[in-house]
Amino acid sequence: AELFQPGLQLVEPNFFNQMTTVHGLIMVFGAVMPAFTGLANWLIPxxxxxxxxxLPRMNNWSFWILPFAFTILLSSLFMEGGGPNFGWTFYAPLSTTYSPDSTALFVFSIHIMGISSIMGAINVIVTIVNLRAPGMTWMKLPLFVWTWLITAFLLIAVMPVLAGAVTMVLTDKFFGTSFFEAA
Structure with a gap:
């Protein structure tokens, strides 16, 4: 209904962009990734x-830091200037030039959610490699286990890259670096 016709319908444009940003990151980092990790924790053993x-303690820790990160993510909405309004993709000109100061909390929460994902991935890899039943060879592993093994390695490889990219956005905004400026 909001985008059906031009002009203001229900909410201010800035608030609409804030909700779009928060919705995207909550769904990806706060819902989909933890749900898939929970499914892996249940089915793989x-x-x-x-x-x-x-690694049950690492498993526990990776689970319990998620509400902390989620709280930080949501608290960024209540800072002066409102929450981040640049979309869940951190589109560089918007996220470095026109974003509010709450971007720092937002990036911090993404780092914590990434740490949680990496710890879950390490736990999955160690479980698959070390706790297979006698006679469960690599070729007898179910396809779901293979997909999670590959996904865990990909998470370990990609999350630090994502953390570096959003940190570069943060340094562009607060320290005047020029990682994402056009020539």
């Missing part, structure tokens, strides 16, 4: 004949 995940 059963599929490989393990009693539980290999």
């Amino acid at each position: 059963m599929m490989i004949g393990a009693p539980d995940m290999a």
Whole structure:
């Protein structure tokens, strides 16, 4: 209804952009990734004949830092200037030039969610490699376990790159660097 016709319908344009940004990051980092990790925590031990995940304390820690990161993400909406309004993709000209100061909290929460994802991925890899039942060879692993093994390696490879990119956005905004400026 808001975008059906031009002009102001229900909410201010800046608030609409803030909600779009927060919705995108909550769905990706606060819902989809933790849900898939939870599914892996539930199914992988059963599929490989393990009693539980290999690193239960790391598993617990990766779960319990998510509400902390989620709280920081949502608290950025209540800072002066409002929440980030540049879209969930951190589109560089908008995120470095026109974003409010709450961008720092936003980036910090993404770093914490990334740490949670990396810890979950490490736990999945260690569980698959070390806790397979006797006789469960690599070729007998179910396809779901193989996909999670590959996904875990990809998460470990990609999350630091994402953290570096959003940190570069942050340094462009607050320290005047020029990582994302056009020539």
